[in-house]
Amino acid sequence: xxxxxxxxxxxxxxxxxxxxxxxxxxxxxxxxxxxxxxxxxxxxxxxxxxxxxxxxxxxxxxxxxxxxxxxxxxxxxxxxxxxxxxxxxxxxxxxxxxxxxxxxxxxxxxxxxxxxxxxxxxxxxxxxxxxxxxxxxxxxxxxxxxxxxxxxxxxxxxxxxxxxxxxxxxxxxxxxxxxxxxxxxxxxxxxxxxxxxxxxxxxxxxxxxxxxxxxxxxxxxxxxxxxxxxxxxxxxxxxxxxxxxxxxxxxxxxxxxxxxxxxxxxxxxxxxxxxxxxxxxxxxxxxxxxxxxxxxxxxxxxxxxxxxxxxxxxxxxxxxxxxxxxxxxxxxxxxxxxxxxxxxxxxxxxxxxxxxxxxxxxxxxxxxxxxxxxxxxxxxxxxxxxxxxxxxxxxxxxxxxxxxxxxxxxxxxxxxxxxxxxxxxxxxxxxxxxxxxxxxxxxxxxxxxxxxxxxxxxxxxxxxxxxxxxxxxxxxxxxxxxxxxx
Amino acid sequence: xxxxxxxxxxxxxxxxxxxxxxxxxxxxxxxxxxxxxxxxxxxxxxxxxxxxxxxxxxxxxxxxxxxxxxxxxxxxxxxxxxxxxxxxxxxxxxxxxxxxxxxxxxxxxxxxxxxxxxxxxxxxxxxxxxxxxxxxxxxxxxxxxxxxxxxxxxxxxxxxxxx
Numbered sequence: 001x002x003x004x005x006x007x008x009x010x011x012x013x014x015x016x017x018x019x020x021x022x023x024x025x026x027x028x029x030x031x032x033x034x035x036x037x038x039x040x041x042x043x044x045x046x047x048x049x050x051x052x053x054x055x056x057x058x059x060x061x062x063x064x065x066x067x068x069x070x071x072x073x074x075x076x077x078x079x080x081x082x083x084x085x086x087x088x089x090x091x092x093x094x095x096x097x098x099x100x101x102x103x104x105x106x107x108x109x110x111x112x113x114x115x116x117x118x119x120x121x122x123x124x125x126x127x128x129x130x131x132x133x134x135x136x137x138x139x140x141x142x143x144x145x146x147x148x149x150x151x152x153x154x155x156x157x158x159x160x161x162x163x164x165x166x167x168x169x170x171x172x173x174x175x176x177x178x179x180x181x182x183x184x185x186x187x188x189x190x191x192x193x194x195x196x197x198x199x200x201x202x203x204x205x206x207x208x209x210x211x212x213x214x215x216x217x218x219x220x221x222x223x224x225x226x227x228x229x230x231x232x233x234x235x236x237x238x239x240x241x242x243x244x245x246x247x248x249x250x251x252x253x254x255x256x257x258x259x260x261x262x263x264x265x266x267x268x269x270x271x272x273x274x275x276x277x278x279x280x281x282x283x284x285x286x287x288x289x290x291x292x293x294x295x296x297x298x299x300x301x302x303x304x305x306x307x308x309x310x311x312x313x314x315x316x317x318x319x320x321x322x323x324x325x326x327x328x329x330x331x332x333x334x335x336x337x338x339x340x341x342x343x344x345x346x347x348x349x350x351x352x353x354x355x356x357x358x359x360x361x362x363x364x365x366x367x368x369x370x371x372x373x374x375x376x377x378x379x380x381x382x383x384x385x386x387x388x389x390x391x392x393x394x395x396x397x398x399x400x401x402x403x404x405x406x407x408x409x410x411x412x413x414x415x416x417x418x419x420x421x422x423x424x425x426x427x428x429x430x431x432x433x434x435x436x437x438x439x440x441x442x443x444x445x446x447x448x449x450x451x452x453x454x455x456x457x458x459x460x461x462x463x464x465x466x467x468x469x470x471x472x473x474x475x476x477x478x479x480x481x482x483x484x485x486x
Numbered sequence: 487x488x489x490x491x492x493x494x495x496x497x498x499x500x501x502x503x504x505x506x507x508x509x510x511x512x513x514x515x516x517x518x519x520x521x522x523x524x525x526x527x528x529x530x531x532x533x534x535x536x537x538x539x540x541x542x543x544x545x546x547x548x549x550x551x552x553x554x555x556x557x558x559x560x561x562x563x564x565x566x567x568x569x570x571x572x573x574x575x576x577x578x579x580x581x582x583x584x585x586x587x588x589x590x591x592x593x594x595x596x597x598x599x600x601x602x603x604x605x606x607x608x609x610x611x612x613x614x615x616x617x618x619x620x621x622x623x624x625x626x627x628x629x630x631x632x633x634x635x636x637x638x639x640x641x642x643x644x645x646x647x648x649x
Contacts, residue, residue, distance in 0.1 A: 014606040023504035034524035035489040
């Protein structure tokens with residue numbers, strides 16, 4: 001099956017390292033149920049139907065939002081009475097508790113921080129502030145339609161062709177669209193509901209000579225098949241499977257990169273100073289990349305909405321990404337003290353997302369590993385099950401994993417070992433969350449840093465700083481210990 | 487494709503799909519998410535490439551897993567730029583005893599982990615991985631090669647750090 005990388009030693013090593021999967025046995029009923037399900041009305045179709053209805057109006061739409069997500073009341077002591085319904089209840093929350101490994105996946109590339117890990121005892125250092133305060137709440141809305149964003153970007157980057165609409169994504173209860181435009185090796189993507197865009201120029205990456213060719217048995221090139229279908233009768237496509245080293249790196253200088261980034265950001269509507277652009281450079285004989293990143297700001301503080309420009313080893317721009325959003329100030333709310341916020345670290349429902357500048361803390365690589373995976377601590381030997389499973393994995397028989405178990409066959413839970421995590425400092429940041437309806441908000445939050453396991457300066461997490469009651473938290477299910485790998 | 491053909495076509499992919507999902511989400515969610523995948527597959531069945539049903543299912547599953555994680559984390563904006571990359575397995579899916587490769591894999595970007603896992607864990611060919619990622623075979627080949635290079639470099643760096 002894996003004809004192209006069957007002999008690749010690194011891929012084989014990776015395969016051998018994978019844990020065997022004990023996957024639930026799926027019933028054929030899932031297929032029957034799916035094919036018996038009524039046709040699902042898309043979000044656009046529902047909006048179109050609603051528009052045809054005499055009951056639909058702007059006021060009606062606003063009322064729906066108010067019920068599901070936000071209640072704005074009268075000002076109280078100068079602070080708006082803001083209430084946001086977050087997350088979900090029941091099953092989704094249950095999965096979230098066992099989700100420390102899931103949340104680690106959500107960390108953006110080159111960001112490294114400690115996930116909210118149920119194996120920690122979070123302790124606030126006595127020197128931390130106990131002062132309460134206040135902060136602003138912002139609503140984040142897409143600034144223009146996805147098609148308008150696509151039109152603007154395709155014109156700017158000179159990407160031509162037919163825009164494809166993909167409606168497989170769901171936010172809250174709404175199905176939202178992703179637009180894509182492929183023009184040779186130029187790609188443009190725009191995703192609702194936050195106007196997230198991505199421009200890619202694969203030609204910007206320089207390659208060394210081809211030292212090994214591969215063949216695709218069917219044609220899957222979007223240019224030849226704009227509808228995404230394949231033609232089995234088409235001639236096999238050859239491509240380069242392995243390139244030699246490319247050594248002619250022409251990344252721009254820091255000043256040139258900042259100047260170019262400033263112009264592109266400005267042309268596309270993001271106005272920042274050169275001092276607000278951070279550069280990240282990587283260079284070795286076979287791979288080179290430079291990126292320039294700037295954040296959208298709210299009241300002078302960076303948000304998690306970042307725009308990035310990347311240069312590949314030819315010196316050409318390889319990618320540009322960002323968000324076409326507007327940030328609307330809703331009002332001011334009271335906040336808890338940094339010391340009180342430490343108590344929220346162990347509850348995933350208070351977690352938020354913030355600008356990457358705060359997450360480049362000195363989190364040592366492998367910190368999660370050093371603290372143990374899925375509840376084990378350093379010094380605890382792998383179970384016999386782990387050892388035997390690992391050693392018995394046969395790299396010559398992909399795909400990895402060979403055992404399928406019944407849904408009722410549950411492994412035995414094991415209590416995680418607790419590790420003390422002393423939080424020593426905090427920074428007031430703007431945290432981003434999405435509520436149960438899919439609406440995104442920016443709330444006053446804290447980035448909390450501390451020491452654990454002989455490591456210092458670790459980012460413990462980003463937690464919301466709003467007082468209790470502003471956020472309607474989903475029901476916290478009974479916590480079950482994380483399951484050991486099996 | 488009618489219901490009978492749909493069931494006959496995708497029956498053999500029940501187990502691979504279950505493994506794909508188990509590697510990426512909590513086991514208790516696998517059946518629900520598989521149902522979501524097949525519901526989408528049924529709606530989009532006319533766009534399924536011939537002889538690429540499993541890779542196409544993985545593409546749908548990538549979206550479903552990414553959306554599932556977004557709901558769990560309530561972080562609508564944390565998705566990587568190509569949505570299916572958010573479905574990449576974590577480093578914790580590798581055995582602890584594997585040491586350096588587990589650590590290096592964990593420090594790759596979600597995009598790199600996703601493309602490598604399709605090849606190494608799901609056992610797809612480059613052409614199948616291309617369908618699963620929604621890109622051309624040439625692009626898939628380039629992405630695999632770059633991800634592989636970065637994995638090798640991180641392992642090499644780790645080795646030199648310990649010497």
